Amino acid sequence: MASIGIIANPASGKDIRRLVSYATTIDNNEKVNICKRIVLAAQGLGITDIVFMPETFMIGTAVKDDLKSDGVLTAGISLLDFEIDASLSDTVTAARMMAEMDVGCVVILGGDGTCRAAAKGIGNTPILPISTGTNNVYPAMMEGTVAGMAAAAAAFMGGNACCIRDKRIEVSINGEYRDLALVDAVVSDDFYAGAKAIWDARRIKRIFVSRCHPATIGFSAVAGVWEIVEDTDDHGLAVTLGGGGSRVLAPIAAGVLTPVEITGARRIPLGGCDEFTASQPCMIALDGEREIRANPGDRVSFTLSRLGPRRILPREILREAARLGIYKNQMNKE
Numbered sequence: 001m002a003s004i005g006i007i008a009n010p011a012s013g014k015d016i017r018r019l020v021s022y023a024t025t026i027d028n029n030e031k032v033n034i035c036k037r038i039v040l041a042a043q044g045l046g047i048t049d050i051v052f053m054p055e056t057f058m059i060g061t062a063v064k065d066d067l068k069s070d071g072v073l074t075a076g077i078s079l080l081d082f083e084i085d086a087s088l089s090d091t092v093t094a095a096r097m098m099a100e101m102d103v104g105c106v107v108i109l110g111g112d113g114t115c116r117a118a119a120k121g122i123g124n125t126p127i128l129p130i131s132t133g134t135n136n137v138y139p140a141m142m143e144g145t146v147a148g149m150a151a152a153a154a155a156f157m158g159g160n161a162c163c164i165r166d167k168r169i170e171v172s173i174n175g176e177y178r179d180l181a182l183v184d185a186v187v188s189d190d191f192y193a194g195a196k197a198i199w200d201a202r203r204i205k206r207i208f209v210s211r212c213h214p215a216t217i218g219f220s221a222v223a224g225v226w227e228i229v230e231d232t233d234d235h236g237l238a239v240t241l242g243g244g245g246s247r248v249l250a251p252i253a254a255g256v257l258t259p260v261e262i263t264g265a266r267r268i269p270l271g272g273c274d275e276f277t278a279s280q281p282c283m284i285a286l287d288g289e290r291e292i293r294a295n296p297g298d299r300v301s302f303t304l305s306r307l308g309p310r311r312i313l314p315r316e317i318l319r320e321a322a323r324l325g326i327y328k329n330q331m332n333k334e
Contacts, residue, residue: 003049004042004151005098005125007091007118008035009110010057012132026132028057031109034130034144035063038107041148043075045326047155051103053094054079056086088117096121104155105312107147112138112218112287116182119168119309126154126163128312137183137216138166138287142314150314153321162317166231166308167210167270171284172301173294181286182309184209184220185302187276187294188283201250201258205282207239208274208302214251218288222250222260227267236304238274240264273303 010028039050052060060079067073080097084090091110095118098106108118108129115129115138128151129139154161169181187206204219211231212224223229223239225248245263252258268274277299284292284300294300321327 001048002046002152002155003051003101003103004047004155005051005053005094005101005103005106006035006038006060007053007094007098007106007108007110007114008055008059009091009108009114009132010055010059011086012110012114028059031057031132032059032062032066034109034132034147035059036067037144038148038151039063039067039075039077040072041145042152042155043073045149045152045156047075047104047152049076049078051098051101052077052079053090054082054084055090056084088113091117092121094121095119095125096123099123099125104158105151107151108139110139111136112183113289115139115309116180116287119180119182122309124310126310126312128154128314137211137218137220140314146314146318149321150312150317153317153326154312156326157317157320157324160310162313162320163310164231164313165306166311167236167304167306168308169208169210169236169286170303170305171286171292172303173292174299175301178292179286181210183211183287184218184223186219186285186288187300188285189280190283201252201260204241204260206241206274206276208236208268209239210236210304210308212237217251217254219252219285221252222248222262223265225250226262226265229267234270234306235267235272238266238268238302268302268304270304270306273301275299275301 064077105126109132130142131139169185171179185208188203190203209220209223212220212229214224223237229237240263242263245261249257278294282294283290
């Protein structure tokens with residue numbers, strides 16, 4: 001039997017950045033539709049079992065009921081059995097359980113934060129992240145049918161087929177590991193923050209990125225307009241901001257080009273770190289969400305490694321599937 005997992009975050013794309021920018025909205029009904037297309041394409045290529053993360057909107061149940069009602073469901077659909085608390089910890093738990101079940105691939109519908117949470121539990125299981133969040137760098141916009149085909153191909157081909165082992169940023173306070181980010185760690189001086197998402201560029205003091213490009217949206221784009229760092233590059237970039245620096249325009253939110261002053265930037269190689277001692281209370285946001293507080297005198301370090309998730313490259317894996325005749329083989333079975 002070949003299986004895949006689906007983690008669909010019903011909370012993605014609902015943070016404060018939608019109130020201060022012009023971001024696209026993908027509601028939960030559309031997430032159900034995307035998941036339907038994933039399921040149909042995956043079962044069309046021979047996937048027999050699909051497991052969903054349980055969540056408050058019951059996306060997996062809606063997909064199962066609708067496809068059964070339409071008479072087009074042939075794969076088995078089930079939900080993981082655990083008590084949810086409607087937080088990102090559900091994503092961590094679901095990713096860990098799916099990895100333990102040895103599914104061939106986990107498709108993730110969400111934003112950078114959802115993918116970051118999944119990375120904490122996914123181990124070596126390949127992931128295929130689809131963007132349904134706000135300012136996304138890590139997941140990509142992708143048609144559900146294509147995602148289902150790519151996930152199925154990954155499940156059948158196994159191993160490291162058409163995957164990249166991504167970088168990650170490991171955050172430590174006073175020598176103690178605290179958390180990780182996949183794309184960026186941002187230091188701001190808004191210590192007492194109401195909203196979890198970070199959005200005010202005037203409060204940003206430092207940005208550490210594993211990758212950056214001006215063709216993305218969010219605070220990694222501040223680094224990206226200064227220097228491009230690809231996911232394949234064996235280095236990241238540490239940027240400091242402040243008055244009197246070089247002035248750049250960066251797309252920190254959808255439809256919003258913001259002037260930012262960069263006072264310094266340096267490459268950080270794999271295994272290297274960027275360190276500073278907090279001179280005042282500060283907040284560290286990981287992949288766009290405030291997660292860690294640092295107090296004056298705390299020693300903060302960001303270390304770059306290539307211990308992130310194994311991410312499927314969809315175009316490459318579908319090309320390889322065609323070369324191997326997977327599409328022809330499925331036709332011959334019918």
